[in-house]
Amino acid sequence: xxxxxxxxxxxxxxxxxxxxxxxxxxxxxxxxxxxxxxxxxxxxxxxxxxxxxxxxxxxxxxxxxxxxxxxxxxxxxxxxxxxxxxxxxxxxxxxxxxxxxxxxxxxxxxxxxxxxxxxxxxxxxxxxxxxxxxxxxxxxxxxxxxxxxxxxxxxxxxxxxxxxxxxxxxxxxxxxxxxxxxxxxxxxxxxxxxxxxxxxxxxxxxxxxxxxxxxxxxxxxxxxxxxxxxxxxxxxxxxxxxxxxxxxxxxxxxxxxxxxxxxxxxxxxxxxxxxxxxxxxxxxxxxxxxxxxxxxxxxxxxxxxxxxxxx
Amino acid sequence: xxxxxxxxxxxxxxxxxxxxxxxxxxxxxxxxxxxxxxxxxxxxxxxxxxxxxxxxxxxxxxxxxxxxxxxxxxxxxxxxxxxxxxxxxxxxxxxxxxxxxxxxxxxxxxxxxxxxxxxxxxxxxxxxxxxxxxxxxxxxxxxxxxxxxxxxxxxxxxxxxxxxxxxxxxxxxxxxxxxxxxxxxxxxxxxxxxxxxxxxxxxxxxxxxxxxxxxxxxxxxxxxxxxxxxxxxxxxxxxxxxxxxxxxxxxxxxxxxxxxxxxxxxxxxxxxxxxxxxxxxxxxxxxxxxxxxxxxxxxxxxxxxxx
Numbered sequence: 001x002x003x004x005x006x007x008x009x010x011x012x013x014x015x016x017x018x019x020x021x022x023x024x025x026x027x028x029x030x031x032x033x034x035x036x037x038x039x040x041x042x043x044x045x046x047x048x049x050x051x052x053x054x055x056x057x058x059x060x061x062x063x064x065x066x067x068x069x070x071x072x073x074x075x076x077x078x079x080x081x082x083x084x085x086x087x088x089x090x091x092x093x094x095x096x097x098x099x100x101x102x103x104x105x106x107x108x109x110x111x112x113x114x115x116x117x118x119x120x121x122x123x124x125x126x127x128x129x130x131x132x133x134x135x136x137x138x139x140x141x142x143x144x145x146x147x148x149x150x151x152x153x154x155x156x157x158x159x160x161x162x163x164x165x166x167x168x169x170x171x172x173x174x175x176x177x178x179x180x181x182x183x184x185x186x187x188x189x190x191x192x193x194x195x196x197x198x199x200x201x202x203x204x205x206x207x208x209x210x211x212x213x214x215x216x217x218x219x220x221x222x223x224x225x226x227x228x229x230x231x232x233x234x235x236x237x238x239x240x241x242x243x244x245x246x247x248x249x250x251x252x253x254x255x256x257x258x259x260x261x262x263x264x265x266x267x268x269x270x271x272x273x274x275x276x277x278x279x280x281x282x283x284x285x286x287x288x289x290x291x292x293x294x295x296x297x298x299x300x301x302x303x304x305x306x307x308x309x310x311x
Numbered sequence: 312x313x314x315x316x317x318x319x320x321x322x323x324x325x326x327x328x329x330x331x332x333x334x335x336x337x338x339x340x341x342x343x344x345x346x347x348x349x350x351x352x353x354x355x356x357x358x359x360x361x362x363x364x365x366x367x368x369x370x371x372x373x374x375x376x377x378x379x380x381x382x383x384x385x386x387x388x389x390x391x392x393x394x395x396x397x398x399x400x401x402x403x404x405x406x407x408x409x410x411x412x413x414x415x416x417x418x419x420x421x422x423x424x425x426x427x428x429x430x431x432x433x434x435x436x437x438x439x440x441x442x443x444x445x446x447x448x449x450x451x452x453x454x455x456x457x458x459x460x461x462x463x464x465x466x467x468x469x470x471x472x473x474x475x476x477x478x479x480x481x482x483x484x485x486x487x488x489x490x491x492x493x494x495x496x497x498x499x500x501x502x503x504x505x506x507x508x509x510x511x512x513x514x515x516x517x518x519x520x521x522x523x524x525x526x527x528x529x530x531x532x533x534x535x536x537x538x539x540x541x542x543x544x545x546x547x548x549x550x551x552x553x554x555x556x557x558x559x560x561x562x563x564x565x566x567x568x569x570x571x572x573x574x575x576x577x578x579x580x581x582x583x584x585x586x587x588x589x590x591x592x593x594x595x596x597x598x599x600x601x602x603x604x605x606x607x608x609x610x611x612x613x614x615x616x617x618x
């Protein structure tokens with residue numbers, strides 16, 4: 001199948017679009033997470049916190065009849081759902097694209113771009129991605145959403161990631177470090193075996209695990225709170241991504257001290273471009289009724305913690 | 312040279328492809344992804360008199376061959392639409408159909424009366440088929456007397472634009488509301504809107520959507536849409552000279568040709584554009600390829616040509 005229909009023409013560079021990438025590597029980082037590395041001839045500028053939408057299967061719109069192709073095109077056993085969290089689409093190639101936060105970006109000397117995606121296999125889409133091999137083509141749409149706002153005068157950046165939310169925080173920590181910012185980074189996972197970091201990255205982060213199998217035992221927000229209590233007084237901005245209870249806990253720790261806190265939120269989304277309006281998120285407003293919906297894909301996924309109405 | 316142009320009740324379209332209301336915002340959202348000037352027409356998201364925040368989250372859930380949505384007609388309201396979006400639509404260069412919704416006939420009429428004087432608007436699409444709001448929407452679309460009443464009221468307000476009535480498939484006999492709309496002054500019919508549906512989370516024993524039910528779209532509904540278009544075309548629309556804008560799970564040129572053969576003159580694509588916004592123009596090009604290989608010179612030759 002030719003990829004020319006979907007490949008962006010670079011004669012007129014656009015801020016975002018549909019691109020064809022090839023798989024450079026796709027390896028398990030731990031029993032739960034994979035690191036996918038995609039290579040492209042070019043890609044628009046990106047910021048940590050932004051995401052791309054991956055087409056897990058065949059494109060629609062062509063003259064040939066779209067069929068729901070086997071999740072494993074290479075003749076292996078049919079894809080098996082890893083759990084029942086998405087029973088409706090389990091074991092099939094999904095209709096919609098799947099959103100993934102960028103976990104890293106490298107602009108190579110030849111002008112090519114490499115993007116990292118850290119993912120967990122939870123359903124049909126991520127299962128399809130886990131079966132991609134080196135050299136396979138992947139159709140991506142992006143970059144989407146707004147990244148973390150890091151242009152501030154705060155001398156210290158605190159980066160907090162939990163679970164699969166660690167991905168964008170690796171990208172953010174690397175990007176801040178290379179901009180010579182002072183970075184303090186925390187990550188948390190259920191256990192050592194569920195921590196999606198390379199050996200090299202592990203040295204950069206304060207690690208907590210729920211079961212104490214690596215680093216400090218406990219939750220990542222507790223480690224952050226303890227570090228704050230030990231007397232950090234430098235002005236700081238806090239950036240977090242992870243399960244919603246963890247992000248709420250981080251926001252609650254920051255709020256009393258007036259610490260700036262930005263959170264990358266997760267919502268189910270159909271399009272990622274701001275048209276389907278599925279990824280509604282409630283934010284506070286001054287005018288009655290005191291709240292409004294924003295869209296995680298277009299207005300977020302990064303929000304100021306003080307803006308959010310937790311439910 | 313293949314002629315893809317079609318005529319929707321006097322509005323000339325360069326080709327049959329258009330966006331399905333509610334899946335394409337107000338055009339600016341898709342600007343980076345698809346050249347909308349290559350469409351036959353652009354159909355906006357529903358406009359109501361006042362802004363609507365829409366339903367609570369979760370609003371969408373994917374199924375094996377489709378998508379349930381319960382957005383709840385979230386929109387910026389008529390005034391913001393006129394101030395902020397109409398200037399953008401003026402630059403599109405294709406006919407614009409504005410989808411209109413309301414909680415009462417008076418609300419529909421109040422929006423139409425304003426749109427009737429907006430130059431860039433070629434037509435009004437009456438949304439009497441939204442399954443996801445408590446008031447208005449589908450309640451007007453499933454009862455033939457209600458369809459007749461609201462279509463007649465809209466017809467009076469819609470003097471300078473064509474009036475398209477968007478039908479709900481959530482009825483026993485789709486030809487009944489179709490006939491009521493045509494007899495009450497509709498210039499064109501859009502069908503089908505989404506099918507009311509439900510997905511249940513078996514762990515919580517609750518519906519997945521906050522609205523409990525949603526409208527099913529996507530490839531799952533396509534064969535039903537094809538059937539309903541065929542029935543309305545042969546039993547109501549063809550004889551009355553009223554064109555049909557077909558929609559419902561269309562995602563390829565193959566699907567588009569099915570719709571055309573069944574009797575659709577216009578083709579609206581919704582859910583598939585979430586996956587590939589450029590599928591609109593790809594489908595357009597695929598139709599031309601089909602016509603060429605099947606020795607047709609014009610798309611109108613296959614409209615309703617089902618044997």
